[in-house]
Amino acid sequence: MPKFKKEQSRTPKSRKISDDVLMLESVRISALLGGFFLALSLLFNGTELFFDGIILKLIPSLTPLLQKEFWVIFDNIIKVAVILFTFFFMMISVGNYKEFTGKPIDLKEIVLLVGLSLAQTFRNLYVFIFTLIGLVFLLVYLYLIQES
Numbered sequence: 001m002p003k004f005k006k007e008q009s010r011t012p013k014s015r016k017i018s019d020d021v022l023m024l025e026s027v028r029i030s031a032l033l034g035g036f037f038l039a040l041s042l043l044f045n046g047t048e049l050f051f052d053g054i055i056l057k058l059i060p061s062l063t064p065l066l067q068k069e070f071w072v073i074f075d076n077i078i079k080v081a082v083i084l085f086t087f088f089f090m091m092i093s094v095g096n097y098k099e100f101t102g103k104p105i106d107l108k109e110i111v112l113l114v115g116l117s118l119a120q121t122f123r124n125l126y127v128f129i130f131t132l133i134g135l136v137f138l139l140v141y142l143y144l145i146q147e148s
Contacts (some may be wrong), residue, residue: 017141022097023100030096031089038086044122045124071112079121079124079127079130091110091113094113117135118132118135
């Protein structure tokens with residue numbers, strides 16, 4: 001008999017209850033963050049009044065041409081970032097839930113999230129292009145970090 005007991009490797013069926021609670025908490029938090037960024041994205045991409053009406057009136061010190069170009073670029077960066085955060089957190093939430101249930105994430109769910117993300121960009125070509133590039137990078141990143 002050995003002096004030390006050998007630790008058994010944990011299988012998915014031998015998870016503790018606390019692991020289940022933590023997994024569901026992770027799903028809930030990432031879904032809430034995804035929903036928050038979705039609401040922000042719909043606000044930013046659904047109306048042009050936010051930046052054109054409020055921000056441009058608050059900063060009159062820049063020259064009109066520089067002011068407009070700067071805030072248009074800033075506006076597009078914010079729109080792309082919020083859409084990418086929405087996709088990222090929604091993808092994490094769906095992936096964690098699928099892992100919790102023991103099923104792999106389907107291609108149709110990925111296509112649905114990509115379609116939702118790209119549907120938010122229909123008003124601006126630059127936002128569409130940079131969002132598409134960002135989504136490709138995020139999908140490659142998520143593919144590379146997944147467990148084998």
